[in-house]
Amino acid sequence: MEINCLTLKDLISPKQARLELGIEDGENAQKENIFVDRLRMAPKTPIKNEPIDLSKQKIFTPERNPITPVKLVDRQQTEPWTPTANLKMLISAASPDIRDREKKKGLFRPIENKDDAFTDSLQLDVVGDSAVDEYEKQRPSRKQKSLGLLCQKFLARYPSYPLSTEKTTISLDEVAVSLGVERRRIYDIVNVLESLHLVSRVAKNQYGWHGRHSLPKTLRALRRLGEEQKYEEQMAHLQQKELDLMDYKFGEHRKNGYPNSQDHQLLDFSEPDYSSSSANSRKDKSLRIMSQKFVMLFLVSKTKIVTLDVAAKILIEESQDTPDHSKFKTKVRRLYDIANVLTSLALIKKVHVTEERGRKPAFKWIGPVDFGSSDDELVDISTSVLPELKREAYSKVQVCAKQRLSRYGSFNTVQTSERIERKVISEPSSPYREEQGSGGYSLEIGSLAAVYRQKIEDNLQERNSASKRVVPTAGSSNTSLPFDSDYCVNPLAHQVLSVAQTDLPALSMQNSLSGAVGVSLAPMSSDGESVKPAMLAGQPLMYVPSTSLFMLCASLREGPSPESGLERDSRSSEVPGTTELPLTPSSQKRLCEHRKAFEEHEPATKRQSQDLEDSPLSLVMPKKPSDSSDLASAKTMGSRSSASLEDIHVNGPYPAAEERSRNATANCFIPSECGNPSRNADTEKLSRENESTKEPSLMQYLYVQSPSGLNGFNVLFSGSQIPHTVGPSSGQPPPFSVPCMVLPSPPLGPFPVIYSAMPGPISSAPGTLPNTGPVNFNLPGLGSTAHLLVSPAAMINPKLSTLHSADPQLQGQPSWNLSPVTARSHNVIQPESPVYMGHPVSVVKLEQSPVPVTPKSMRCRHRETFFKTPGSLGDPVLRRRERSQSRNTSSAQRRLEIPSSGPD
DNA sequence: CTCTCCCGCCACCCG
DNA sequence: CGGGTGGCGGGAGAG
Numbered sequence: 001m002e003i004n005c006l007t008l009k010d011l012i013s014p015k016q017a018r019l020e021l022g023i024e025d026g027e028n029a030q031k032e033n034i035f036v037d038r039l040r041m042a043p044k045t046p047i048k049n050e051p052i053d054l055s056k057q058k059i060f061t062p063e064r065n066p067i068t069p070v071k072l073v074d075r076q077q078t079e080p081w082t083p084t085a086n087l088k089m090l091i092s093a094a095s096p097d098i099r100d101r102e103k104k105k106g107l108f109r110p111i112e113n114k115d116d117a118f119t120d121s122l123q124l125d126v127v128g129d130s131a132v133d134e135y136e137k138q139r140p141s142r143k144q145k146s147l148g149l150l151c152q153k154f155l156a157r158y159p160s161y162p163l164s165t166e167k168t169t170i171s172l173d174e175v176a177v178s179l180g181v182e183r184r185r186i187y188d189i190v191n192v193l194e195s196l197h198l199v200s201r202v203a204k205n206q207y208g209w210h211g212r213h214s215l216p217k218t219l220r221a222l223r224r225l226g227e228e229q230k231y232e233e234q235m236a237h238l239q240q241k242e243l244d245l246m247d248y249k250f251g252e253h254r255k256n257g258y259p260n261s262q263d264h265q266l267l268d269f270s271e272p273d274y275s276s277s278s279a280n281s282r283k284d285k286s287l288r289i290m291s292q293k294f295v296m297l298f299l300v301s302k303t304k305i306v307t308l309d310v311a312a313k314i315l316i317e318e319s320q321d322t323p324d325h326s327k328f329k330t331k332v333r334r335l336y337d338i339a340n341v342l343t344s345l346a347l348i349k350k351v352h353v354t355e356e357r358g359r360k361p362a363f364k365w366i367g368p369v370d371f372g373s374s375d376d377e378l379v380d381i382s383t384s385v386l387p388e389l390k391r392e393a394y395s396k397v398q399v400c401a402k403q404r405l406s407r408y409g410s411f412n413t414v415q416t417s418e419r420i421e422r423k424v425i426s427e428p429s430s431p432y433r434e435e436q437g438s439g440g441y442s443l444e445i446g447s448l449a450a451v452y453r454q455k456i457e458d459n460l461q462e463r464n465s466a467s468k469r470v471v472p473t474a475g476s477s478n479t480s481l482p483f484d485s486d487y488c489v490n491p492l493a494h495q496v497l498s499v500a501q502t503d504l505p506a507l508s509m510q511n512s513l514s515g516a517v518g519v520s521l522a523p524m525s526s527d528g529e530s531v532k533p534a535m536l537a538g539q540p541l542m543y544v545p546s547t548s549l550f551m552l553c554a555s556l557r558e559g560p561s562p563e564s565g566l567e568r569d570s571r572s573s574e575v576p577g578t579t580e581l582p583l584t585p586s587s588q589k590r591l592c593e594h595r596k597a598f599e600e601h602e603p604a605t606k607r608q609s610q611d612l613e614d615s616p617l618s619l620v621m622p623k624k625p626s627d628s629s630d631l632a633s634a635k636t637m638g639s640r641s642s643a644s645l646e647d648i649h650v651n652g653p654y655p656a657a658e659e660r661s662r663n664a665t666a667n668c669f670i671p672s673e674c675g676n677p678s679r680n681a682d683t684e685k686l687s688r689e690n691e692s693t694k695e696p697s698l699m700q701y702l703y704v705q706s707p708s709g710l711n712g713f714n715v716l717f718s719g720s721q722i723p724h725t726v727g728p729s730s731g732q733p734p735p736f737s738v739p740c741m742v743l744p745s746p747p748l749g750p751f752p753v754i755y756s757a758m759p760g761p762i763s764s765a766p767g768t769l770p771n772t773g774p775v776n777f778n779l780p781g782l783g784s785t786a787h788l789l790v791s792p793a794a795m796i797n798p799k800l801s802t803l804h805s806a807d808p809q810l811q812g813q814p815s816w817n818l819s820p821v822t823a824r825s826h827n828v829i830q831p832e833s834p835v836y837m838g839h840p841v842s843v844v845k846l847e848q849s850p851v852p853v854t855p856k857s858m859r860c861r862h863r864e865t866f867f868k869t870p871g872s873l874g875d876p877v878l879r880r881r882e883r884s885q886s887r888n889t890s891s892a893q894r895r896l897e898i899p900s901s902g903p904d
Numbered sequence: 905c906t907c908t909c910c911c912g913c914c915a916c917c918c919g
Numbered sequence: 920c921g922g923g924t925g926g927c928g929g930g931a932g933a934g
Contacts, residue, residue: 142932145910187925204923330927336909
């Protein structure tokens, strides 16, 4: 009926039309960035007097008020396309002028001075055409219209790590309107995202948002493909040739034996996930393929730097196009498009490779690199159940764990990249540069690595932290890749965090952990380019498990997890290995079936579940240092750890029924989403069984290294304590208490222990604790690498443990109860977007005992070393509260409101 | 000048 | 056959 209001006059007069639109559907107008003219509103349409909140409209911009995906979904589902929106489209179609203005306003208003927005509009209406000139003057720069910026806005709309239960649908139309661009641009973005499996096409005009869960897996697969394609060789070859674009002649770069006929294989890589839309022609996927190949180049490159011309040449050669200059130009254009999106994803960044002939545009990979190598040690650890692999991996991690433990005061990761690297690249004396002119990147790797290493060492030296990160990552076991192993070992401290934990399932752990862990996060400026949250000494907060931990749980429970598309089948056939798992055949079968069903019918969901399974993490469960090489013990540990984790998971503080209901809404930590109630029974039973077989003397640690999950937070869990928490397995699962220590991030200097201790539940009868709610851990925004050591207080520091247990305050509040809903409701900031300097952090305040829970000396010292927080030396409780308070007022961080009183 | 890459035409493809 | 997709390259802003 509103359509009837549309008259020819309206079509002629853009402003009028806009007015009508805005008034008719203020909310929609807001959503779609339609600006409403206040002046004209009243007389024109008395129909609806609802005041239009202009401020609301202004904050539409994702930078300031990201749309919550949930609402988005709801909206889309309930009212996919409002009449008003239709009307708008109609008008736009009728009048290009209108469309133009609408578009420009919609897209650029947020960028422009927001205070001027309204004024501008008024001027536009009042002054008329002159306003158009005005607009022309203020026309946004090219940069403001860039695909990268658009992509950021796009990404800001969706959570980086959506819950598995949350299926976000992307309507291209809506997004295009919302972002004020034509759909064509959205295609560009979506295609690249799709190539990385961040989205997938579900229907016409509809995409499903998956988030970054599967990114590690995708990258792993791409790297493998890239290796198969011998991209590294190709790059090296090309780089040895004349690189000057002007002199470039295609024929001379042709090489024999290049597997340039493998394009279809690349497609196959995506095939499993594109089952619903894989009927596209090769051509259709060109941009996707280009994107994947482009990423591959980075992944196989030791320098992680790819110049555009090299990439373009390789792509042209592979595509077997008629090589000519225009093709080259076109390829480069497309590469820029892709690069823009990848940059928005914080996977790459622009750099320049300086050559004798000048600078050469290039991009450097800043995304995760230790998601697993092709030989996949990490993957095997987390996803395979082969005892041998486990044993091997465990042994390695044990070593590093021991090393860490022996000097946890100076735990460190290799100083991460950005600063050092940029220096190197820009330095005239950089080997990179020197070698560049004389023969190709491959030649300088050794020296470059040496430089990096040296710089790293220097840096570490300066910080009194001499130890390198010894966690076995994918590269670290590969001695032939010193660069990777030594330098890229820690991909976590990107200048723009690529692994912000929007949704780091706060919920994940809530069923699992209820403990008081002293970890707090504070934004810490770093490099001037981003704010990296860092740990604050002496800030008693809670940590935090991440998806990774649950991935671990999932992996262990599920047994062989599907690998990336190509090898999923073979992997999942490794059933024999699963005998180590405390899984009943039935539950296992269910899991498999469920997964299968998902893969067949719910590609989107499937992907998420796979993400969980494939997330990189390493695991260490040393029974005893001396037993590290014992296969049998390793097996036992593996089994037991699985059991423990299972216990954690299943026997959360919730009654089974409640847990199930929770699972229904937020079971992100159950990869296969087996909501089957009997599953709980099974696993519970298993837990009990395992519990009975546990040897109390065993000391276990779970070392969880999780780039994507914890963003550098490395967790060392004590496994031995877990069984004890499993009380008299009644219907009331006891709370899981996790004392832990947080180990410092290297850039921050030696940081001993941010302590945490969960006193009561461990020793006392869990069931007796009143209201032992779950703790909603969320550690989304830990930008800087840090290590979280979760271990039985008694083992790590018996003294402390005792202290804590004796602390009535602490004892009084072992846990907090945070509902997933709460977590979600706070999850409105999209940390992925570089726009947000802060990263969502869920901070759980812990009533701090006046008695220091960590060794005073250490705490004080490191507090100084770290942050020099003025108040850090004052009253711990007050200070902490204040700090927490101030953090809470910061819009940059997402946090959970937790009743400070705890369970009463 | 080169680097970037926006823009939108128009061909392809699918339902 | 109409609309969704997206390849493609002209051309202009940015540096």
